[in-house]
Amino acid sequence: MRVEGRVVTPTGVVDGYVEVAGDTIVTVGTGTPASGRWVVPGFVDMHTHGGGGHTFTTGDAADAREAAAFHLRHGTTTLLASLVSSPYELMRDATAAFAPLVAEGVLAGIHYEGPYLSQLRCGAQNPAYLRDPSVEELEALVELGGGAVRMVTIAPERPGALEAVKLLVSHGVVAALGHTDATYEQTLAGIEAGATVGTHVFNGMRPPHHREPGPVFALLGADSVVCELIPDGIHLHDGTLAFAAQVTGPDRAALITDAMAAAGMPDGEYELGGQAVVVADRAARLARDGAIAGSTLTMDAGLRQAVHAGVAMVDAVRMAATTPARAIGLAGEVGALAPGLHANLVVLTEDLRVESVMRAGSWL
Template identity: 70%
Template sequence: MTLVPGLKVVAGDRVIDNGFVRVEGERIAEVGAGDRPTGTAAFVLPGFVDIHVHGGGGATFTTGDPEEARKAAGYHLQHGTTTMLASLVTSPPELMMGATKAFAPLAAEGVLAGIHFEGPYLSQARCGAQNPAHLRHPDLAELGALIDAGDGAVRLVTVAPELPGALDAIRLLVERGVVAAIGHTDATYEQTLAGVAAGATVGTHVFNGMAPPHHRRPGPVFALLGAAGVVCEFVADGIHLHDGTLAFATSVTGPARAALITDAMAAAGMPDGRYDLGGQGVDVAGGVARLTRDGSIAGSTLTMDAAFRRAVGAGASLVAASRMASGTPAAAIGRHDVGELRVGARADLVLLDADLNVQRVMRAGTWVS
């Protein structure tokens, strides 16, 4: 049994003063309040859940190397991310298949919560840092083979709904128990809602990689923000989104439909310099990652603890920011055993100091060294 006290414990929709979390084995046995000894953490939160991350700590998910994947997952774990999807970028079919087979055992082991395919069924016009040489229209046979190869590991796939065959691809994903997301899209408002009607329930880094909203052409941004059943991802780094945009967008969705993500690449936690993302050169300067070829934003160097701090700085309450960083993204991928401090949930905890910096991390009842 482990007792974890905190001056403030963020549990669901409440903040418990002088609270505690009692852990037995890998699960939470009790969350309550009482007099706690001094020297406790300022804040105890559920472990962060990142459903869109490409790498970190100098390692990448995008090549399909399992040792690189372990290293990247370990880096983000140190920053409080106890549940994460390995996001792959647009790639040749053989690389996607190889990575799926390589990462399936890591998902079974619990190192990863699964795989996210950000591509290759995306818009040429809104490809951003995706490699345009490998973009293609949805292929149901390819998609089905990837799902089969993952044996449950494929959890999320981003699709541009305006492409030929995209709605059928979204329906196939839903039928196979995979979450469909809309992103990197030049779709109209109506085409976006058609994707939602087909079963898409996530908006991939909303605002980024999609047609900007206009009062006569609302496009995918307004469609996704207004769709009651869609969780909208937001990259809260002050670069992808102005803090005012983040505050406005999350006021529209509410914390139950807003998921903070990092979209981090290998350069997260590393010095400025030249990196690779999906076979493309990326220059990182001042912590900002941009494609060498055209200066497009290429992922981020963000961590989830920094995203949490940014959301609070932009005006979110502790409860709202915690839900956006944990509970909402967990629910978006069907993980109801993580993302909240409640009895029976997996004991994933992040202890923060008064400045919201990570002090200590617990995953499945074990402290991270």
């Protein structure tokens, strides 16, 4: 099977085709007539809490399956199911419920965003559930997941955080730094301990200051760290998005949705981590204090926003697929149009709207 168009490869755009056999890409060729259609790798969303009226945060497997299906229709062929801060029992039960979905390939893994986060920078995380990192909890959860736990976000200034980061890394789990009031030096200590991702950089963090750069400068400046960026025009001004992408380059910036259940749904009242959320004009905010509570973004809309902000198409695609795939350890499987990788791709119209989605060699 051949899919023709303006093919976005890791190194540039070619007027050509992607040839698929079974569930694998076998050739990326050139020489077909120019087309207005874009052919890009399936998006990889390493941070999403739900969508289409469904959520990952309650640990319900049927709901998780529907949330993944919603994002698949928007071109996301690989995603992590992100939980929010919650009691250990919910983390345990969600891990047990989602592990079969990871084995099936519906999910690429589980991401715990919390509960080991800063009270001061908790954002929409439920402050009632925040606590210091527990090596014992993490050991038990990672063992229970049997490889399903892929990333954990921690505030590096909390007692026990560095030990937790080291433990995660020793088990092959990605350690991310976020929802943090850490100093520049405390953030660097987290990176030295092995953290390789900055969770939605700028958001849920001590803001940078020229005499106290804090976590933002430490993460943007660290060669070993991939910085998540939310390209919805709400979490980040387009100028901030473009600036951050220029500082990191496309190999260290990952577009994420941070979507909640309200993505793709009408304005109204929703729930996140046991807290009421009001959605109005695309923005999701906590009812109690107006804090931004995730997003209503999809990855195709995020790609359009990044290009609108001035990020080159090839770079934006790397940030939406190639870089996040590498960040969560899947670079040899997904995230690019290259021979030998899974046949996950998205056909976009000239104005970057989803026309069709292929996952594992089958059209959606």
